[in-house]
Amino acid sequence: MDILVNGVLLGLGYCLIAIGMALILGVAKVFDLTYAIYYTIAPYAALALIRTLGPITPFWLVFIISVGASVAFALATHALLIIPIQKQHLVVFVSTIAVGMAVQELLIFKAGSEPIHLPAILKGSSNIFGVWVANQKLLVGGVTASVLAMLWVFLSKTRLGLAIRVTAEQPEAMKMAGGNIRMIFLLTAILAAIVAAVGGLLLSPIYPLHPFDWLDLLIIAFAVMVLGGLGNIWACLPAALILGISEVAVAIYIPFGGIIKRTVGLIIIFLVLVFRPTGLFGIKGWEEES
């Protein structure tokens, strides 16, 4: 029970990290590795705001401004860097890694290389099926569920969502129908940045955030996406749960568990991919059409 509750909550956190990246990869078909930077920027912005404005600032204001900061960064990266060189996947990959390195150094330069602690939004802990869990973790779980639900409603019920899905599947058809693909890509980037920033703000009180963490986050997001299968953003949820539960189980039962828990998750992904080369729920032929 202990493992299940903690694992599910951890998995929901991972899902929150991965879903935005899956969105960008699914729609714009680019490897936007600055995605982890959208996640990182929001907590740093929030911390800076709290420091300058004083601790009495209403948290929703801090929340909105820091999400806004990360959206602005996402828009700038996509409009200035990614869209012009979108056709060459690996060039996008390499240059976004370079952006990540630059931001990491700037953060170290400005805020020091210590991990930062944001104050938790919900204090205390509660009892779930006989396991004591911090309220903040429950909040993460709830927010992930509602983000997934909202994304599902947005993508499947609204006209804009329809446009995004069309662009993901047939960009040429979208162009012919008179849609502005560039705007759709930017919109996707905004959505992804919002999800990432919310994730960053909610998760960093639990797991202290470090400027170097973005590579780790990228590995998590990438691993979750690939385990679920590319081209299918809803597959992130089961994949993230598998990863979360296995990590918690390993950390509890195996000696050295704390060090090797991430690795065991990676080995699971490795084995899944070796035996099922398109992930668990992957859409076959996705990488050829992109």
Place this chain on the structure above:
Amino acid sequence: MTETIRLLQVPLNYFRKEPIYLIIVLFFILELIFPFIISNYWILRIILFANLFVIYATSFDLLAGYGGIISFGHSLFFGGAGYLAGLLSLNFGLPLIVCIITGCLFALIVGLFLGYICLRLKGPYLAVVTLICPLVVLTLLYISPTILGGENGIAGFAQLAGGSLVKQFYIVLIVTTISLLIISVLAKGNFGLILKAIREDEIGAEAAGINTTKYKLMAFIVSGFFSGISGTLYAHIMGSIGPTMMSLQYGMIPVFMVYLGGASSIIGPFIGAYVVTFLDLYLLAFPYLRIIIYAATIIFVLRFFPNGLIAVPNEIGRLKRWLS
């Protein structure tokens, strides 16, 4: 007389067709005199490392640029070979040449293994699997501090040529030139052509009667072997190895070099290796700005020249046929 001129023209024509060989020979001759004209110890050392990374980057280019097999686990070859060579040298006191050759063969076997796993995988899936392998090995390093050195790595084994910089420089130069020649013969010949065919259309290549499995495995093996050469030499020049050699950072170095210089050309990674090494090591004088300048250069070049530095003359419209 005319006969002699005609005989002389044969290699010249060959060079004109494939200027890469001429460039390699010129590079070799030019760098032969470097130890005499460059008195700065530090700059000579940077050039030495640049030469090492040239092997590393071109071997990655053979796999990624020509074969289209984007592996982020290249540090597995580099670090694995380095670790094996270091361990053999430290624990058994074997002669250096034995350690280096064993390390390279080990990298070759690792390449075979990784290649076998990756045969069915494509694109991002392949990238993730190759990314996972060095991370798993990295964890193994962390949890076995007694044998593999843990977080501190291992230090204090024999250095190449007793630590004399000029001798090391010449050894590395010779090895680099030979490796470059072999890689360019492979890449410009049939092997490179077949790899390109597989990259563009694997089913088509298979339909044309090419044994794609064999060539993909061969690409992994050759690439692993040459990365192993650079890894073992790196370990024996530093005289120490640490887990960073296996980390994502070292796996990304060849990716940066190849795409900064321009993929699927031997000269591109060559340029890229020099630029990246100089940016990385020369800027050590500015500790805070180093990575920012480094990253900004990469972003700037790739934003305006997505095909890499090699395409700069192409895009300006000069020296078009001469390079590449």
